[in-house]
Amino acid sequence: MISVYCVLRSGGEYKAEHVARLQAQVTRHLPGADFRCLGDIEVGGVKTIPLAYDWPGWWSKMELFRPEISGDILFMDLDTSIVGDLTDIASIDRLALMRDIYRPEGLQSSIMYLPEAERVPIWTEWSDRPRHWMDLYRQGGDQAFLERFWLDHADRWQDVLPGQIVSWKSHVRKALYDDENGDGSIPTNARVVIFHGKPRPWDIEW
Secondary structure, X not given: OOEEEEEEOOOOOOOHHHHHHHHHHHXXXXXXXXXXXXXXOOOOOOEEEEOOXXXXXXXXXXXXXXXXXXXXXXXXXXXXXXXXXXXXXHOOOOOEEEEOOOOOOOEEEEEEEEOHHHHHHHHHHHHHOHHHHHHHXXXXXXXXXXXXXXXXXXXXXXXXXOXXXXXXXXXXXXXXXXOOOOOOOXXXXXXXXXXXXXXXXXXXXX
């Protein structure tokens, strides 16, 4: 069974309770999955792997590429909401990222299927000079760095599993506020709702 990972760097808006929330949703919608958190604090009831580097904010996600983390992994940001069966997503078996919601030519790293073989060259590039990459991609963050290598290489979730991964802002909220015929409900085929910014899922009423 696939390993499902999240990352928690404490001191910001994300807390241990958000890790527990995501684990509960994964357990419900992908029974038997090996859920783990890369974090700098222990999270009760969750397998926690200590972060090894003091990389700030979103850059902590680069620790997913550490060589001691073996096997293919499915990564999800902590503000992900799982609303349906994850079997198809967890079984994709190839490098997959989202097409960026606002930049269709770009990538979004909210949810990624990361085969072990694909992670190796990324770690080699990153670990050689992480400060250089953090300075170079100060604005775009980890997904801008990953675009450098994967823009023409990674599959897009929207193409391989149409409708299974949707955006709260573009697919749910838009229907609620911008479409006079919409009711703001989650699309029927959706399995995962990505929030990518405010509001967070715990800030709204579903």
